[in-house]
Amino acid sequence: MLVTGFCNDDYLVAKLIRGYTCSGFFKEAILLYVEMRRYYYVWPNNYNLPFVLKSCGALKAFFEAEQIHSDVVKLGFGSNVYVQTALLDMYVKCSRIEIAKQIFDTMTVKSVVSWTVIVAGLCRNGLLEQAEKIFNEMPIRNVVTWNVMIDGLARYGAIETAQCYFDRMPWRNTASWTIMIGGYSKVGNVDKAGFLFDQMVEREVVAWTAMITCYVQNGKPEEAVKLFNEMVAANVKLDGVTMLALVSAVSQLGSLNLCAWIEDCIMEGGFKSHLRILNSAINMYVQCGSIGKAFEIFVKMLKKDVISYNSMLTGYATHGDAKQAFSLFSMMSQDSVVPNSVTFVGLLSACAHSGLVEEGRRYFRLMLDLGYVELKSEHYSCMVDLLGRAGHLEEAHNLILGMPIKPVASTWGALLGACRIHGNIGLAEVVAQRLFEMEPENSGNYAVLANLYADKRMWNSVTRVRRVMKEKSLFKTPGSSWVDVRKASVCFPINV
Template sequence: MTNATASITTKYLLSPSTHHSYNSEAVIEFCLQASRTLDHLKQTHARLLRTQINPHPRLIIHLTSRLLQLPGNSLRYARCLFDRIPHCENQFIWTSIIRSHTLHAQFSQSIALYAQMHRMGISPNGFTFSSVLNACARIPAILQGRQIHTQIVQSGYFSNTVVQTALLDVYAKCGAANDARRVFDQMTDRDVVSWTAMVSGYSKVGMMEDARQLFDVMVERNVVSWTAMVAGYANAGDIGAAKALFDKMPEKNSITRTAMIAGYGKCGDVVGARQVFDKMAMRDSACWAAMIACYARNGCSSEAIELYKRMRMVNVKANEVAMVGVISACTQLGDVDMASSIADDMNEGSCERTVVVSNALIHMNAKCGSVVQAWEEFNLMTHRDVISYSALITALADHGRAHEALQLFSRMRKEGLRPNEVTFVGVLNACSHAGMVEEGCEYFKLMKQSYGIVPLTEHYACMVDLLGRAGRLEEAYKLILDSVVTPDAGTWGALLGACRVHGNVELGEIAAGHLFELEPENTGNYVLLANIYASMNRWDDAERVRKMMSERRIRKSPGCSWIGYQDSRLVKMVTDE
């Protein structure tokens, strides 16, 4: 607004002489048209409320429309006005409010407004459809997208190129590549956007042959289509094809380079990933995160932590991927000092405390020996999922706090969350540590009968350990024989350990026989069987086992244990030869 216009507008707004309804409406219409800032529109709104107790809906619609045209954050104000328009049937204002919610990333609200518009019988136009479809693509919401597709056909807007491209994008982003292709094939006017959307859709679901066929016949390619192909090959694990296209790209951006880093990481080529990373002149948070995650994924925990520290030194804010990567690396090392440093960074706001990050922090604190910190992180969460509960239940069980673990499981069920396989491993482990045999058996039945979870080897190992600790070895052995999965070394190892405690030679020999086949190099199994014989004064048999170890050239490995001192932040490794 020019100074002159602003002066005239202010004069009209503040003038007490214009009280006649017609004159007031004329003034307000003029002010609405002339206003260029949110403050001026608020002044106009104030004048409208002063002069008219029940303003004409046309003026409210005009005011709402002007608010939606302003740059900046005026959507909330506009929405408040819009919700007060009685029986609004203005197609333009409905389309504007839907489009504004999409532009402000309020996608669910955009879809809800469209549904309300549809219920009121107001006919949408092409811009309405494209706006709500863009919202569906971003969530993504394929069910709503299909419903809108039907309404588009019924309304006669399917031939609209913009609408077709938006619909194609919905199916592509939702992973419905075949549906996207049907829309693509019906398009008579395809531009680079629609071609790229189709290539991206195929790449997203790993249909790289179909993506490549389209990519090779594209008349015009842009950086997005190149990136979609490179990322698609990288995600599919075909790093050779990804690199071949990457090298041919006429213009590379950070998204493409980040996709290559992630692809190398997925294939275990840490060196290749680092070479791409080091060649980047400008690095955003995504590429730092991809490199940190690459290190963590491939067991290079120290390198992941060092890169995270370097990222913090150059003032790059960590995103969710970077934070989870460094937390995973810290968990692998059991680094108490670094765990404390990460906690400090989080408290300083270095990264948003998403559910995924908080879950990783719970697991990290538990593995570093600080179940109290794990509890605190859990309590800080405003929203918790099954992973949050499972991580803390497992942590409590591992640290001997079985009753708290079971109380937390009960709380989880009361909140309506459905436990998964990991949850029940923690629950059964807690019962085993606390010697709660009957309760453990009930939970095992509950898992199968109430939740339909097929027991895994981990569950059988927990149950065998539970029964074995109680001396119910025959039941444990029968459970193994009746199991629906092939018992692994953990299950037979639990039985062998129980046989050692209770001196059951017969079952000990059976368990050891299976372990010798599954883990022929594991010295612990031989030692346990020899100790069982020794405890029963069967020295010849014990010596036979030791000779077997000698003949197979199996040496007793040094024993290692981690002793953590939380207060002094000291972790000492003790080795006993």
């Protein structure tokens, strides 16, 4: 709670501002400073200024920060190294890197923290050459500065340069190794990441998690599960990030036995109230085809957010159970959970799979009426798919033409698939031409049109389309048939 009233104890005010900032109550810290200045009962000083500036940086409150910077200059704290460093850090966090550089250049005394802050800011903004230049000018570097530099390089894919800096480090900590493992994971070099991991003498949970994540992100879920077992055998205490990576690995594998094992790990490992992990577990079961087990976790959850509901709702939509999807949507309002764009993608997809045109129209209108749900291409693709499957081709076409956003290929593709289903050659030719312009290298669009011509025994047209494909060197995917892949729904995003 914000302290109000007059207080002339500058130590107490500084302590309060620091307490608010360190506890994450950044807005309260700024408001207390504003109150302090308004009533002039305590002057800004080198104790309270750094912390209120830190709060401004955390909130990216650039307007307030400029006012406080003015106080710094007016009251003569512009040469205080702690205040200057706080200003520097604040402007970096507010993405005002040019101002930060100006402050850094005017600093008469630069601490290792000041150097590190400007290097980190340049790296964060992708200015790697400038960051390297300043890094190499540093009179003294600590392990944090080295880590900031290699992290910036690795983050932007300059992994070979990052390796050079890593090799030059006079000493390393767990973060150094973890950054490099993550960097090699980013560029897909799993072998090099594994080599570094094997070289580590002491491995903390973050290193294990980084390597497990590397396997998951690079399509090696079996290795991720194997490494997790080694981690458990080494008596390393698990954390939430590790569990999330493992859930993702099991989702890729699609094994219900592993799903049950992971669920036990979650419940016995102290994560039964961890919302993000439980949401991931729901998705895991859905992706592995067990909607019933997903719902068991959902029911047991003490707290549910919109992602929880979206995961279950989309799961039911995927499995063609529109009734349960609609029921979950009703439960959301009872639970005071506000639906978002993903919620409506799930609802419209459920309608499309079940052919419920009127329900789809109703949910689409509701989404428009609510006003706060952002209309995305996925919503239109679902509606076009729903209307098209039901034979309302002109309505689907008009919906696309009236879109307030530019239609994407999948939206036109849904209509082309519907034209194939209902044998509407005239509209199919119009839609196909759009797709040929948008996706000139996609052989699937030509294949759908050729199949439609073949259905109508229009062999000359079939030959013409295939001739165009040959001229453009477009071929169907080896091992597949000339089947319209657009018939499948394109409406299921990841619940994030």
